[in-house]
Amino acid sequence: MSKEKFIKLEKQHLAWGLTAFLVIALSILFFFTVYRWKGVASWVDTLTTILAPFGYGFIMAWILTPLYNLVENKLLPSFTRNPGRAAAGKVGVKAIASIVCFLVFVAAIYAMIMMIVPQLIDSIIVIASNIEDYVDNLSAWATGLLDANPTLQRWITNVFNDWGGNLETWARDTLLPQMTNIVTEVSIGVLSAVKFLWNVVIGLIACLYILNSKDTMAGQSKRFLYGALPAAKANTVLSSLRYVNDVFNQFIVGKVVDSLIIGVLCFIGVSILRMPFPLLISVVVGVTNVIPFFGPFIGAIPTAILVLMVSPIQCLYYVIFIFLLQQLDGNVIGPKILSGSVGIPGFWVLFSIMVGGGLFGFWGMLLGVPVFSCVYTFSRWLVHKALKKRDLPQDSVLYETVDRIDPETGQLIMLPSYSEKPKKKYFRKEKK
Numbered sequence: 001m002s003k004e005k006f007i008k009l010e011k012q013h014l015a016w017g018l019t020a021f022l023v024i025a026l027s028i029l030f031f032f033t034v035y036r037w038k039g040v041a042s043w044v045d046t047l048t049t050i051l052a053p054f055g056y057g058f059i060m061a062w063i064l065t066p067l068y069n070l071v072e073n074k075l076l077p078s079f080t081r082n083p084g085r086a087a088a089g090k091v092g093v094k095a096i097a098s099i100v101c102f103l104v105f106v107a108a109i110y111a112m113i114m115m116i117v118p119q120l121i122d123s124i125i126v127i128a129s130n131i132e133d134y135v136d137n138l139s140a141w142a143t144g145l146l147d148a149n150p151t152l153q154r155w156i157t158n159v160f161n162d163w164g165g166n167l168e169t170w171a172r173d174t175l176l177p178q179m180t181n182i183v184t185e186v187s188i189g190v191l192s193a194v195k196f197l198w199n200v201v202i203g204l205i206a207c208l209y210i211l212n213s214k215d216t217m218a219g220q221s222k223r224f225l226y227g228a229l230p231a232a233k234a235n236t237v238l239s240s241l242r243y244v245n246d247v248f249n250q251f252i253v254g255k256v257v258d259s260l261i262i263g264v265l266c267f268i269g270v271s272i273l274r275m276p277f278p279l280l281i282s283v284v285v286g287v288t289n290v291i292p293f294f295g296p297f298i299g300a301i302p303t304a305i306l307v308l309m310v311s312p313i314q315c316l317y318y319v320i321f322i323f324l325l326q327q328l329d330g331n332v333i334g335p336k337i338l339s340g341s342v343g344i345p346g347f348w349v350l351f352s353i354m355v356g357g358g359l360f361g362f363w364g365m366l367l368g369v370p371v372f373s374c375v376y377t378f379s380r381w382l383v384h385k386a387l388k389k390r391d392l393p394q395d396s397v398l399y400e401t402v403d404r405i406d407p408e409t410g411q412l413i414m415l416p417s418y419s420e421k422p423k424k425k426y427f428r429k430e431k432k
Helices: 003-035 037-079 083-129 131-148 150-228 231-272 278-288 295-310 312-338 346-389
Strands: 402-405 412-414
Touching: 003 037, 037 083, 037 150, 083 131, 083 150, 083 278, 131 150, 131 295, 131 312, 150 231, 231 278, 231 312, 231 346, 278 295, 278 312, 295 312
Parallel strands: none
Antiparallel strands: 402 412
């Protein structure tokens, strides 16, 4: 055996051995992940808690990048005219852009707090001080409704009789013993709020580092990518990442703008209709509108109950107004702003929201749609690529009436028309 053949054979054996080792190692890792799932979940939760500030930093950097680039592009030509001071001028421009982003971020947070929080506090104080009147109004309305509908009154009385004993038992055996844990729960809530604020502060610092180093990070990532993959595959990965960035940009920015418009329109509408707590209602409706599909219902139900406590007839007007507003958003405003940002059918929008919300809560409901949109697009691209390789049509409409494909000619054989007698042989033996 020649030396070259021996070396080639050794390389093949090495590749086979490395592949076998990786398969065995991944199998063992998968087994212990499933077998010790609680420990793995706890470890993942701990890791997520540790990395939370950096996650906030990346999100803030992603939001502030357009402003940072705008300031940098405006000032960079003026600061780099002198070739001898170009490097120092570039550093100065980055520092100025970072300061501008920091000031804009802090000013935006401060402005939102000063515009919203005082009025929200006033609304809550008014609700707390007039709660007895609201309860009396609600009680009088309910009493009148029951007096006018004896059948409904008997049904509600039976329900209360059936559940009254269970409710008393639950309050005595479950609720009262848990009252001792209220102080602990409040303390945990306060500590969580403080920890969140601390993470935001650390995230803001990380955001400034990311903004100043984003070009270097991008260059290092591309260098690694082209070093690890062939040029064609690396180009595909970069194109895919740019597509993901565009989808998230369009969806999140569009959804925020859409929710802001809905919040403003809601404030104008409830103010014209002289509804109680217009700012509180508008903030709740606008914020919950960020969540696709279920957001309008999540925001409308508690605000409708709030209006019902003040005036039942105004609650009816409010429900009609919110219904019309959401129809305007769903059929006019939303499609205009979010046109082309998702690109998936309505069924998959609902599917992604349900699965994302069930697995990851609020963030899953918010980001489930763009994530699934990317998965859907990449899956469709892979299918199109495979069909093109086999010289088959890529339009899914053509396959709606396909019975089978001839394996020899690749010709599409359509389903028989309804006027013909359908064939009962579903599994055919293809000719070899």
